[in-house]
Amino acid sequence: DAGVIQSPRHEVTEMGQEVTLRCKPISGHDYLFWYRQTMMRGLELLIYFNNNVPIDDSGMPEDRFSAKMPNASFSTLKIQPSEPRDSAVYFCASSPYQSGRAETQYFGPGTRLLVL
C-alpha cells in the first residue's frame, strides 16, 4: 500500500489567498484525521471523519478553515483567506475501524504551508 498521500508537500502563498490541501487515505480505512503542527502549539487535531462524515470539528480554528470528504478516498482542507499565522505543517492521518474503535493512526508526510 502506498500509505497516506498528501499534496502538495510544500505550499508558499500570500496572505489572503485560498489554500487547498489534499489527502488520500489508505484504502479501507474508515477514519480520516486532519492535524496541524506548529512549534508553539504542537500537534493539534483539527477535524476528523468517520465514513466520510465529519464527527468532530471542534479543533478547526475559525470559519476560514473548512474540510470536506466527498468520498472514501479523498479529503480536502481549505483555508480561505489564508493568514501568516496559518503557517504550519498540516498532517492527514487515516485509521481502520476494528472491534468498535479506531485503531492505530497512519500519518501522511505532511504539507508544509508558508503564508507570507
Next chain:
Amino acid sequence: AQSVTQLDSQVPVFEEAPVELRCNYSSSVSVYLFWYVQYPNQGLQLLLKYLSGSTLVKGINGFEAEFNKSQTSFHLRKPSVHISDTAEYFCAVSDKTSYDKVIFGPGTSLSVIP
C-alpha cells in the same frame, strides 16, 4: 477529557546509553496509550501501543513502555540508543469508552550524541 504531559521537552543522550522518556496522563475513564515517533520532515509513525493485558509493551526498534495505572504513567525506554533514534517522540491517549479521537502530548525531542 484526557490530557497528556511529557515533562521533558528535550533529552540529550550519548549513543549506546539507556534512555527513558516520561509520559503522564490524566483521565476519568480507562484509556488506551500510544507512543509515536516523528523523524525529521516526516509524519508520525506508531512505536507501540497499550490496549490491554500485560503492562509491559514492546514496540519497534527496541523500544518498550510500561503502563502504570496507579501513577498514570506510560514511560518509554530503550536500553541502548543509536544515532538513528534521534527524533521527536509523542505520547498519546484515547478514551476506551469512545475511542475515536487520540490526544497527543507536546512531544519530547531525543538527541543522540555520538
